[in-house]
Amino acid sequence: MTPSGSLLHAGGLYKAYGATPALDGAEFSIHPGEVVAVLGPSGSGKSTLLHCLAGIIQPDRGTVRYGDHDLTAMTDAERSALRRGDFGFVFQFGQLVPELTCLENVALPMRLAGTARKAAEAHAREWLERLEVDPVAGRRPGEVSGGQGQRVAVARALATRPRVIFADEPTGALDSLNGERVMGLLTEAARATRAAVVLVTHETRVAAYSDREVVVRDGKVREAVTTG
Numbered sequence: 001m002t003p004s005g006s007l008l009h010a011g012g013l014y015k016a017y018g019a020t021p022a023l024d025g026a027e028f029s030i031h032p033g034e035v036v037a038v039l040g041p042s043g044s045g046k047s048t049l050l051h052c053l054a055g056i057i058q059p060d061r062g063t064v065r066y067g068d069h070d071l072t073a074m075t076d077a078e079r080s081a082l083r084r085g086d087f088g089f090v091f092q093f094g095q096l097v098p099e100l101t102c103l104e105n106v107a108l109p110m111r112l113a114g115t116a117r118k119a120a121e122a123h124a125r126e127w128l129e130r131l132e133v134d135p136v137a138g139r140r141p142g143e144v145s146g147g148q149g150q151r152v153a154v155a156r157a158l159a160t161r162p163r164v165i166f167a168d169e170p171t172g173a174l175d176s177l178n179g180e181r182v183m184g185l186l187t188e189a190a191r192a193t194r195a196a197v198v199l200v201t202h203e204t205r206v207a208a209y210s211d212r213e214v215v216v217r218d219g220k221v222r223e224a225v226t227t228g
């Protein structure tokens, strides 16, 4: 089990690329419904931390616990299945499939999980409406604006009702107005579903949407003084 009711807990994480450690004894915890901003200078280990927490990369040492699961003790296939079922991802440049329409992109994770096309697309449309991008449902990602594409990516991440959402610079490609809209919609939807959000960002304006801030420096995680 994770300590003190936390949903996801990492302890003593160590990960090196060559001789220099990207993570050097990093600790991290998040509760259901909590939005935690991960700040820190470029190259400090933020993305490496996020990828370890999500089971995308294996740390050299340390443990990542998610509920009753020990991610570091699972096989690749078990971790993939857990990611598909329980985690959602939003990255800097949306990463939508260019050949699919926005609607099909949002429906894709549900289709992969075995939901019938009609049901998946009906549910996808609801999420596009919620993120205020239903007018572009039939277009491909190359035919929408950066802000619209990012909102489609958020809809896709949320549509499977993940327990944890991992967002790495989710507003990085957006101007500040679109960035604030995406953050507002993302955190609102996450709070409504009690999902935890691990939010990597450089921007203090984006971090202001979090409940708590931590700072990664030299591969270690420290609690930051919260702003709000």
Ligand SMILES: Nc1ncnc2c1ncn2[C@@H]1O[C@H](COP(=O)(O)OP(=O)(O)OP(=O)(O)O)[C@@H](O)[C@H]1O
Residues within 6 Å of the ligand: 017, 021, 022, 040, 041, 042, 043, 044, 045, 046, 047, 048, 049
């Ligand atoms: N695949 C890799 N191969 C080699 N070194 C890597 C790799 N990924 C990350 N690193 C190194 O690990 C350290 C931490 O990288 P990481 O991507 O976690 O930083 P970050 O805090 O996310 O930076 P940024 O804010 O620029 O995205 C850096 O020194 C980086 O060069």
Ligand SMILES: [Mg+2]
Residues within 6 Å of the ligand: 046, 047, 048, 168
């Ligand atoms: Mg990064």
